[in-house]
Amino acid sequence: MEHDAQVSDTADTLDRAFMALADPVRRAMVARLSRGDATVNELAEPFAITKQAVSKHIQVLEHAGLVTRSRDAQRRPVHLDAAALERLTAWIDQYRLIAESRFRQLDELLGARIPNQQKENTPAHKKEESK
Amino acid sequence: MEHDAQVSDTADTLDRAFMALADPVRRAMVARLSRGDATVNELAEPFAITKQAVSKHIQVLEHAGLVTRSRDAQRRPVHLDAAALERLTAWIDQYRLIAESRFRQLDELLGARIPNQQKENTPAHKKEESK
DNA sequence: TCATTGATCAACTGATTGGTTGATTAAGAG
């Protein structure tokens, strides 16, 4: 009876993807998978956790759309989806570039002088006191 | 008495940053902050949650190094740190490019022919059967 | 068929998180 779904429709995808990368074990798996497909057991080796836990981590990555899986006899090789990673960087860069361009504008406005400004109280940003 | 810290030293930073972006509310805040600094109250407006919850979200972003805060009378404007965002894309791109280059190599190896390969059992990746 | 290997399912526990309400600090304005 809480949290109405007004945030977005595609939010879930980003949610799961960023959440998946928020774990050092899963990031290490991504790093390893970037070098080539691997099985659950291969991915489990570097860690001191059970195979079940590794399987769960991989499921998280899979549910986030970051990896896919195929079948090779008993093995289920995990494959990294580079396109999914690109979607993440695209989201981040979108806002990073906006922020940087704003900073650049401010820079020009100050005449390319950058003193030791530590306490900028919204210099190039008109502050509205609506209330 | 669990999980030895063998994962990495800078893991914490990435942990917190990705975790911070794994929440739609915090992502919306990042999007808003890319347009300019804002206060807690301004950031709280679009959401149906209390100011305290918003304050916590901002603390998460701050602890992740994604935003900084200054002081302007009673207000504490939040400022987006574009460099922190860039560090995230740098991490992702690092492994994305490795995976893509691997895929490109495989592509050339197949003579630019891409049939309906669905079950690639590690084609350009020597698989060791140790046991 | 039976044993083995790779991987998952199910149930449980401990820790963490997202959210709330209520009280409190900090800075001005009267």
Next chain:
DNA sequence: CTCTTAATCAACCAATCAGTTGATCAATGA
């Protein structure tokens, strides 16, 4: 000093998550 505004602190609750153990499924080989 008192009041208002901005924001945080503290305690608490419900839900989720990371990890475990134990049992089970699926594919292969004897």
